[in-house]
Structures are given as C-alpha cells and as structure tokens.
Amino acid sequence: MLTIEELKNKSSQYLNDKKSIAIQLSKDILAEPETGYKEFKTNKKIYDVLKSLDLEIVNNLAITGLMTTIHGAKPGPHIAVIGELDGLPVPGHPFSDKDTNAAHACGHHIQIGNMLATLFALNSEEILNNLSGSISFIAVPSEEYVEIEWRNEQRSKGEFEFLGGKQELVKLGIFDDIDISMMTHARGNFSGFGYGGTGNGLVAKFIEFHGKSSHAGGDPHLGINALNAANLSISNIHANRETFYDDHHIRVHPIITLGGSVVNQVPEIVTLETFVRGASLEAIKNANLKVDNCLRAGAMAVGAEVEITTLPGYFPLFHDSNLQEIYKKNLQNTENKSSELDHGGGSTDMGDLAHLMPVIHPYVGGATDASAHTAGFIVEDYELAVVEAGKMMAFTIIDLLYDGASTGKEIISKHTPRLSKSEYLKTMREFSNVEIANYNIG
Template sequence: MPPLRKPLYALFLGALAAPASAAQTAAWADLDARIAKALPGVIELRHQIHQHPELGNREVETAQRIATRLRALGLEVQTGIAHTGVVGILRGGKPGPVVAIRAELDALPLTEQTGLPYASTVRVLDKGGDLRTRGKEVGVMHACGHDAHMAMALGVAEVLAARRDQLPGTLKLIFQPAEEGPPLGETGGARQMIEEGVLSNPVPAVIFGIHVTAGTAGTFTLSRNRTTAAADTFQARITGRQTHAAFPWTGIDPVPVAAQVILAWQTIPSRQSNLSVLPAPVISVGRIQAGDRHNIIPAEVRLEGSIRTVSDEQREDVLQRMRRTAQHIAEASGASAVVDYLPGNYRAGYNDTALVDSLLPVLEQVSTTPVKIDSGTYGADDFAEYARQIPGVFLRMGATPPALADKPVWPTHSPGFQVDDPSLAVGIRALSRMTLAYMNAGAR
C-alpha cells in the first residue's frame, strides 16, 4: 500500500537528485564534526536509558529523561501522548518542509545476559501481551535496540539545534511508547499516537526511522517497497474428551489432532500460497500446552504462536485458512477447534519507493559498505502505521560490536543482544543527512 503524496512531493524528489555543491560538501563536513563532538554524550545517554528500561505504556522515567534533554536543547516539547509519548519540535530559522523521525521508548520482558557494566538489573511484574510471562516477575531489557534509536534521535536533535538558524524547515521527533505492544487490555503504540494527532500541528511531509540489528556495524539495509511483515498472535484450543491413557478409544485424544493441525498449517505457505506473486507467509507455533499427568489423555490442547504475512490481502487469507483447517481436522476426529487472534497486531510496512531512490545516494555516502537493497524482512514494526499516512523510509542498520564479529551473535529480542556504541554516529549521520537533504530540496 503506497503512502499518499504530499503537495510538491515530486518536486522535492527531483531536487534531491541534484549533485552536491561545494557548499553542500562543506556543510556535510561541519555536520560530521558536530556529530563527533556530540557522540560521547549520546553514548552516555544510551547507557543510562539501557540501565533503566521500562515496559510498554510504563515508560515514565524514560519519557521524562527524553523530555528533559529536548527542553535543554531548546525544542518545543509535548508529553503524555498515547500515555507516555513525547514529541520534540525544532523549528528552523528558514522556511521549509517538516521532517519527522520516529524512535521507540519501550523495552522487553527479558533478563539481560550481556555482562556489560551498564546492563539492566530491573525486574517488574509483567502485565503485557507476552503469554508466557504475563503476571510473573520478569527482567526488563532494551533487547530490541530502542535505547539506541532514542539516543540517535536525540543526537540528531543536538547537532541540528546547534545551527537551527540555518535549518530550512522543521524537525519533528516522535518518541513512541509500546512499539512492542501495549499491556493486555490497554491501547497504545503508533496507532494511538496517530489518533491523538502526532502527525498534525505541524504535519510532516515525510518520516524516517532506523532499526539497529545484528550485522556489521555501520552498514545499512533497506527496501524499495515492503519493509516489514504483518504480525498476528494466535491462540488455538483443540478440545477432545478426557480419558485413561490405556483406553484412548473411550475418549477423544486432542493431542494427535493438534499435531495434525500444526503440520497441516505448514501446507498453507508451501502448498496453498501463490509464491509467484508474493513471498510465503510464516506460521510458527511457539507454545504447546496440554495435560497434567503422563497416563491421562487431556481434554484440551492449547497452541499459541505467530503469523507473518506480507500484505493485507495475504494476511486475511491466511487467518481464514488457519481457522478453517483447524476446525475441519478436529471435526474429522470428533474433536473441536477454536482459533482466536489477539488484539494489538501489526500491519505490513512499506517504504516510499521514489523517496528511497532519491535518498539512496545520501545513505551511500554514510554507510561503511554499499547499501544493501532487499525485499524486506519478516520482522514487524508499527512504524508501518506512520508510513501508511505519509511517505516514509525505514532502514536497518547493523550494530554488532566488532569484538563479537567472530563469535555467535545474539540477535534482537535475545538476552545477549549488544549495540556497538561508535556506530551510533553512523545512524545520527544518516538521519541528519536525510533530513537536511530533504529540507534543502524542499526549500529550493
């Protein structure tokens, strides 16, 4: 679903393609010098945020820390959006377009195992959407790199605020809570930020976002179209009739029925999806729960898992096929099946193709290796909601510390995930140059 164009958008893209002048080259050198000067403070800030993580819709201390830093830089600050969201507005001294940058506030319910001196030791009662940990005391960790995203966004604010009188436009920094999903029974995330007006007053012309990931530090990967997958969490209940394990014919055993359902679901991507049109969906069962004793056939099997799809149409098709498959297999054995989908799911995300192509030369100047172009990831991110409203560019940046290059690397959402501090400068440089390139193009 390509985002809607803004007025004069095509003209901006044409101006972006113009070759850099000597003045522009000098301006980039000045920007790099300011980034180098700001980097130690940015790293220190990331360590502070990392050491004090908070779960979705509970990012009170994190939001206060962000708002305090933005005010110190002289930005207009709005707080309390979608619970704990923060917006910083930097109005330049020259007229020009509004550019938004999104960063996320929340951490994950994971116990950190990095051994870093600033590692998180926070533990809380989890009230979130993780079915395995909900209602239990859990560790909390920035295992998805949101601490790095916040630090880089604040780094952009610092280096651009230092020359705000020369800034040809307005920078809008969006610090969003609950990207990983709000607690069960609550609303939150990008959709609520948008509902509460984060894309108005002022209205951004474009929005940018970076997500750090495991990979060579300072390298970029992005897509010209689809960026992230839709993600749906499902629960299934396969119900039979409980009986003695020695006499299974006197009951209805839901365990083999559940096994058949799980295997049949895998034929949806391999045999029922037109792979010449779209990449295959991914159906993963992450949890199976049944029974209390080895010699009693249980009355019920519960399945929980995740579905990843690459378009709205594919998503609806897969959800219907999963439900129908489970019901028919269960009925064939005299059992029953119910498949439910939990709220707070993610829609597939898309980059604006023309904007990507126009900004690619800017990124090539920043990346430590040639920018890799791919067809998107099966990971999910609600940045997709912003990019469905206005043209957006969402890119992934490798951030594995070089010291870990020859060792097994922990990916995001794992207790050993680490971010290379010096690579934050690369992310700040990319976001700053993209912002300035778009503003300068719009101001011509």
Template structure:
C-alpha cells in the same frame, strides 16, 4: 544564510560534542530493557535528556510515547524522526530483565541514542533557524508485537486500539500534521564490511490468538470424560505445518506459533489451551490467503476432538512501501559519511516486520539500516559492537538527511511529498486495517 554543507557540518559537530551523552543514554537503555507499552523507565530517561537541553515535548502519547517538535524558520514541511522505546524477549541475554526476560536484542536502544543525537544536532545550535520546515522527534512505544494477549486486554480496556506503537500514533492523530517520516534500525555486521543500507523491504503480518476450550476430567482416573484441548492444539499445529508446502517462496510467508498456555494441572485433562502466532508475508494478498489456510487448520484441530476453537484476528503490520526518493537522499549522505564502498543501495527483502510499514502506506517513509552489531537479532548474543557507527553514525545520517529535506524552501521535502501516492488515507487505514 549558511550553505547546506555548512549546516551538515554544524549538525555533525554538535553530535560529536555530545558524543558521550548519546552513548550514555544508548547504554543505559540497553541495560534496563522494557517491553512494549511498559517503557516507563526508558521514557523517563528520554524526557530527562530532553529537559537538560530545554526541548519541549508531549509525553504519555500511546501510554509511554514522547513527541518533541522543533520549529524551523518556516513550516513548509514537517518531518518526523522516530526511534523505538521497547525491547524484545531474550531471557538468556546478559542484560535481560530478570523478571520479564526483556532484552534489547533488536537495537532499539540504538534508535533512541540516534534520536537524541538528532536532538543535540538541532536544539540550541541555530540550524533550525536556517531550515524551512519543522522536525518532530518521536520516541515511540511497542514496535515489537509481543505479549499479544496482554495487549489485547489493554485494547479491551480502551487503553489502546492498536497493538503497535506507530499504529497507535496514527490513530491518536500524532501523525496528522506530519508530511514524511525517517528512522533507522541497527543491524548485525556482515562479511562485506558495510556501514549502511538506505532501506529494505519488510514483510507485513496479521496477528492471531487461538484458544481451545475443552472439558476438564481426571487425567489418570477418567480421561474419557474430558475433552483434551492440548490434543486439539497439537492437531491444529500439525495441520498448520501441513500447509507450508502451499506457500510460495516469492511471498516470503512465515507462520511461527507458540503455545502460551498448555493447561492448568498435570493431573487434569487440559481444558484451556492458548496459542499466539503471526502470519507474515511480503504482500497482503499472500498474507490473507495464508491466514485462511491457517485458520482452517487450527479449527480442524478443535473439530477433531470436539473442542471449541476461538480464533481472534488482530491487525498486525503492513508490508513496507519503499520510498525511493527518501532512499536516494539517505544514500548520498551515507556515502559522504562512510564512503561509497561501505554502502549498499538496497538490501535484500527482510522477512521480519515493522509498524513503520503502516506509516509507509500513508506517507513517505524510510527506515535505513545501520550496521555495528554482533550476534543474532532477538537472541542472547546480540551486542552493540561499534557504538561510533550504531549510535553516532546513525544520528549523523538522520540529521544530514533532515537538512537536505528542509534546506532552502524545503524543496526536497515538497518534491518527495508531491511524488508520493498513498496506498491508504488515514481514514481508510483505520476503517480497513484498524477494524480487521
């Protein structure tokens, strides 16, 4: 039996051997971004790469998702390694889709590159025959919680239940036989010259659709006969802003609405105005408190002008439940790969959100952060500046951590699972969060 360190060396060598392929798929996805539940070209690229190495998979999981299991010599534990397929909207980015405005300004292409690096590390290398657990590679759709109205229509049509891809994986049973999940997320470089952080907390949030229904009239000839829904929205948004001083810093509350429809014609009193927003926060108690204030504020806008206010609440993402056992293992591998001075154990709380938080309520979960990016996330200047770090280094960190978890009799994985106390069972999650 090969030693743990020998297996890690073999895995890293396999990733290096396939370095150009890893970079190629990362760059190809970067060049052709797609939004959530629409990642058809991206999924085809992943399937083609898996086909080339004979990796069997299930496709069209949650519309575009892919699940590819790798069997160990025993199945004492099952570890999911995830990457995300979708892009965000940044229409001014040099690689933005000209029609949709989608751009990979959040590094999800790096996730898929790293995921394929893990596939190259374990498929056809003999390493799985040395491990006492299974690895399940998952390319997951729709992490970015965007186009809320569109996704809500998919939900009404019965095509999805949740607006987020990992949430939908939970609902569909793709996580039922999984014991724990690891993944990584690319992050912009900072002045300290760091290469990685094992994990960091994230806000959770609730999604919200607000529709103001007024009454049409000629805006120049007889505006007094109408009810201006845009005025209702203006008042509602102002009332939301008036709530901000009541949000406590410790709760990291973020409310950031956009108007997705402001009326129909300039010479008609707006009678159909629509808003999308999140209510983000570091804990569910604070999110629920802020949500009540925001709902009250939006309703006040409609009441003030006599418009009807229709508010639709949607389950967003849960705050990240940090797993320090997994963080410890990833930390040691980052040190081995990058050097101790290049790794910070735990970064500052992130006010952004991820549906990895939902997984973390049910099973041990880790989303490490790997640097190698310049620019600002979700913006037009986001670029992959260090592919050796963002693609190759990320893949090696994930593969090495998987080996640590599943080596021997998979004692580490078994220990991590035994130490974990779920905040929700799947059944509780679907009942409490899925039917918000």
C-alpha cells in the same frame, strides 16, 4: 546563507560536541529495559535529557510516548525522526531485567540515541536559520509485538486500541501533520549501513481450545483432549506450507502458551499464539484464512471448541524510492560501508506509516554477529550505531529542508500514499475478529 555542505559540516561539529550524551542515554536505557506500553523509566530518562535542553515536550502519548519539535526559520514540510522505547523478553540476555526478562535485544536503545544525535546535529540557530520546515523527534512505545495476551486485556479495558505504538499514535492524530518519517534500526551480523528492501506485515492470533477434563489414566475416553486439537491444528498448518507462494514470503510460527494443567488430567484448555506474516496485505489475508481453517479442523477432529482471536498487526514495509536516494547519497559521501537490502521476513509498524507517507527505515551495524531477539544480540559500536546513524539522518533532513525545502516538497509531491488515515484505520479494524467454533458432539 551557508552552503549545504557548510551546513552539514557545522551540524557534524554540533553533534560531536554532545555525542557523549546520546551514547550515555542509549546505555542508560539498555541498563533498564522495559516492554511495550510499560516504558515508564525509559520515558523519564528521555524526558530529563530533553528538558535539560530547554525544549518543549509533549508527554504521555499512547501512555509512554513523548516528542519535541524544532522549527526552521521558514515554514515548510514537517519531518518526523523516530526512536522506539521498548525491549522484549529475552531470558539469558546479559542486560535483561532480572524480574521481567526484558532486554534490548533488538537495539531500540540505540534508536533513541541516534534520534537524539540527529537533534543535537540540527538544534542550533545557525543550522535552523537555513532550513524551511519543522522536525519532530518522537519516542514511540510498543514496537515489539509481544505479550499479546496482556496487551489484549489492556485493549479490552480501553487503555489503547492498537497493540503497536505507531498505530496508536496514528489513531491519536500525532502523525496528522507529519509529511515524512524516518528512523534507523540496529542490525546484527552486519557492518556499515543498509538501505531499502521490504519487510513482511502480520496479523496476530490468540487461540484457545476448550475440551473436557477427565482422568488421563483411568477415564481418558470420557475426556476431550484440547492438546490433541492444538497439535492437529499445528500439523494442519504445516501441511499448508507448500501452498504458499514464494514471493508472498508467508511465515506462520505458532507456540503453545498453555499445554494443560497436570499430566494425569486430559487437557481441558490449551492456548496458542501465532503470527501470520506476509509481503502484502492480500497475501496476509489469504494465509490467515488458511490458518483459521487449520484451527477449526483441529478442533473438529476431536470434538473440541476453539476460540480464535485475530488482532491487527503490522503492515508490510517499503520505502519511498526518491527519499531513499537522498539518504543513499549521504551514505556514499562517507567512509561507512553501505549496501541495498532485500526482502526481510520480520515486521515493524514503520510499515504502517509507509502506507500513509514517504518513509525510510535504514539499518545500521555495530552489533554482535547474532540474530535479533536473541541473548547474543548486543550493540558494541556506539560511535557507528548512535553518532554516525544520527549524522546520516541529519544530513538527509538538511537536504530536504534546504533552499526553501525544495527537495522535501518535491519528495512529497511525487509520493502517492497507498491509504488515507481513514482507510488505514478501517483496514486495521477489519482485521480484528473473534470467532468461536464448537464441534462438541457429546
């Protein structure tokens, strides 16, 4: 039986032999970005690589997801290594799709690469014979919570229930026998690795104001201006910002997606989209109630009607502290820089998994000094973002599954899930709501 350090050295050698495949796959995915639940080309690229390794593949999970599983010599915990398939619309990004504006401006292409790198590090008889348990590599669709209107239409047609891919996979039972989940996310303006920290959750809202059209110059008095209702609602939201507690980290950021039809007509239909983000489920619920009041008040002020559709978004992110310590020790044994992170205002559906099982969601640098989701966010250091990130995941898994998986079993036994699967799904569905309030007095 090899020592744990010998195993890690061997796994690093196996990865180095095939790292060019993982890097090239990342670059191939970058070249043809797709948005959530539409990642068919991306799916095919990953499928072809996994097939070339003679691995058994489970495909078409939540439309475009896929997974493969490798097994240690003995039974033990089941660990998931996750990569995300989708990009998001970012006009002007140098690698954006000319037709859809989709781009990997959040680095999901390197997630797939470092997930594959972890597979290369572990997928040999020499390594697996010393491990107890299973490792699944899951490429999940639709992490970016965008194109809300289109996804809600698909949801209404029964294509899926939840707008986030991991959420849908939880519902479908893909994570039922997973004990621990982990993934590594890209980050701009950052060197080395970041671990720990917390993140906001969110609900999404699609709002439609209905007024009454009339000639904007000749008969404005005969109309009901839906744009005025929307603008008042946004002002109402701004007026509430001082009521949000600092440690709740509330973020509300609406956009007007339709502001009217023509300039010489009183706007009859105006639509908004917004997220309501917060650091806890309770904070999100409270802020969401305030936002609904703001929307109703805007409609009431001008005598309009408002339809408020609220959709379940993502749960707040946190990490299992014991699992994080194992990952942290592996970082400290390398030459890579590492630092502990604070709270972040963004959101991810890894937060959903964190409520069900032990997770870690570290970040890796290697991108330009630009904010994610912008045209300037470009991964430059693939050796760090793909190879080193995959190696750190592999080393952590070896720690968990070595020696009869004693460490992995201890992590699981010390962890208390915040929600069961049934409680999670119930909470998600309770967030879904459609309300129509009509204040038309004409």
